[in-house]
Amino acid sequence: MFLGFYLPLAGLLGLLPGTCSALEPTAQDESEFKSWLLQNNKKYSLQEYYHRLPIFVENKRKIERHNAGNSSFQMGLNRFSDLSFAEFKKRYLWQEPQNCSATKGNFLEAFGAAPDFVDWRKKGNYVTPVKNQGPCGSCWTFSTTGCLESAVAIATGQLLLLSEQQLVDCAQAFNNHGCSGGLPSQAFEYIKYNKGIMSETTYPYTAQNGSCHFQPDKVVAAVKEVVNITIYDELSMEQAVATHNPISFAFEVTDDFVSYKSGVYTNPKCHTTPDKVNHAVLAVGYAQENGEPYWIVKNSWGPEWGIDGYFYIERGKNMCGLASCASFPVPQV
Ligand SMILES: *[C@@H]1O[C@H](CO)[C@@H](O)[C@H](O)[C@H]1NC(C)=O
Ligand SMILES: *[C@@H]1O[C@H](CO)[C@@H](O)[C@H](O)[C@H]1NC(C)=O
Ligand SMILES: *[C@@H]1O[C@H](CO)[C@@H](O)[C@H](O)[C@H]1NC(C)=O
Ligand SMILES: *[C@@H]1O[C@H](CO)[C@@H](O)[C@H](O)[C@H]1NC(C)=O
Numbered sequence: 464m465f466l467g468f469y470l471p472l473a474g475l476l477g478l479l480p481g482t483c484s485a486l487e488p489t490a491q492d493e494s495e496f497k498s499w500l501l502q503n504n505k506k507y508s509l510q511e512y513y514h515r516l517p518i519f520v521e522n523k524r525k526i527e528r529h530n531a532g533n534s535s536f537q538m539g540l541n542r543f544s545d546l547s548f549a550e551f552k553k554r555y556l557w558q559e560p561q562n563c564s565a566t567k568g569n570f571l572e573a574f575g576a577a578p579d580f581v582d583w584r585k586k587g588n589y590v591t592p593v594k595n596q597g598p599c600g601s602c603w604t605f606s607t608t609g610c611l612e613s614a615v616a617i618a619t620g621q622l623l624l625l626s627e628q629q630l631v632d633c634a635q636a637f638n639n640h641g642c643s644g645g646l647p648s649q650a651f652e653y654i655k656y657n658k659g660i661m662s663e664t665t666y667p668y669t670a671q672n673g674s675c676h677f678q679p680d681k682v683v684a685a686v687k688e689v690v691n692i693t694i695y696d697e698l699s700m701e702q703a704v705a706t707h708n709p710i711s712f713a714f715e716v717t718d719d720f721v722s723y724k725s726g727v728y729t730n731p732k733c734h735t736t737p738d739k740v741n742h743a744v745l746a747v748g749y750a751q752e753n754g755e756p757y758w759i760v761k762n763s764w765g766p767e768w769g770i771d772g773y774f775y776i777e778r779g780k781n782m783c784g785l786a787s788c789a790s791f792p793v794p795q796v
Pocket of ligand 1: 534
């Protein structure tokens with residue numbers, strides 16, 4: 464749809480200042496919305512345009528209010544800015560709790576002195592580029608492949624791209640539900656018992672539920688052991704990242720997180736228990752800034768989101784339940 468053609472109709476649709484009671488998009492708002500549409504390559508029908516405009520404006524105002532305040536992180540417009548949080552949740556997050564029940568983990572290392580700073584992206588060629596899950600609740604598959612990709616690279620020096628789609632299509636027997644959710648720990652179990660996972664190229668990602676096309680002769684990586692970290696033991700998470708490799712964890716995404724742009728994310732209002740986590744990601748390191756400790760985390764919402772696809776989140780406080788469900792695999796090499 465060529466939007467420019469329809470824009471003069473705004474007045475006819477009752478969106479002139481003063482006539483729309485809930486939100487009154489100004490000319491400035493509308494011009495920002497138009498450039499955002501162009502930037503994000505979105506093309507809407509007339510109806511969709513006027514449905515999305517107020518949502519965009521509400522998100523934009525929220526971002527402006529947040530950035531004017533004294534927060535440790537900044538928010539910004541991104542390609543999700545025309546979605547309400549309810550819509551975002553439905554498309555990109557888990558719809559129901561995922562039995563994140565690794566209460567007592569099997570990570571049994573004595574806690575020694577972990578270094579102050581770890582970043583696996585800087586230690587060598589150990590972390591694959593940020594991927595994009597698209598509109599499918601498959602974050603758990605990206606957290607899983609990201610973790611195993613790094614663990615294999617650290618063990619063998621070979622950085623491979625592994626197949627998320629195989630996990631979407633084939634890992635149901637381990638309580639995973641394709642685009643409707645799953646857990647990295649359960650996906651590692653699947654890869655272990657399945658005796659391997661194929662590559663991104665031989666089993667490419669479609670962002671949709673599909674039927675299983677696993678080919679055993681195309682396996683490129685495998686899991687020897689699954690390591691769960693005991694619930695709320697954030698120090699063990701640090702120890703695992705410092706001494707082993709990046710680790711998978713889950714946490715609760717709330718509406719402000721969707722517009723995260725930079726800085727250390729923190730939220731006094733989100734939940735902290737395993738039944739509330741709704742998104743799985745990959746901790747590739749940790750550090751601190753002005754005495755504020757944080758995790759360095761790889762997300763799966765594309766490289767344009769956040770800090771080149773990454774985010775920082777406060778460390779040491781089980782922020783948004785991030786210490787309730789962490790795990791990593793020991794690769795079979
Ligand atoms: C801003 O926040 C920091 C900590 O995040 C705090 O130390 C400082 O006092 C706050 N400043 C104001 C003006 O609220
Ligand atoms: C949680 O576990 C129970 C029992 O194993 C199972 O019936 C249920 O489907 C699981 N829920 C999810 C979301 O995996
Ligand atoms: C790890 O946790 C998952 C559940 O998230 C469980 O199915 C699995 O048995 C646990 N594995 C170990 C080795 O404790
Ligand atoms: C995807 O498939 C799983 C079963 O593997 C099912 O539980 C889930 O509802 C499906 N989700 C979608 C979005 O089709």
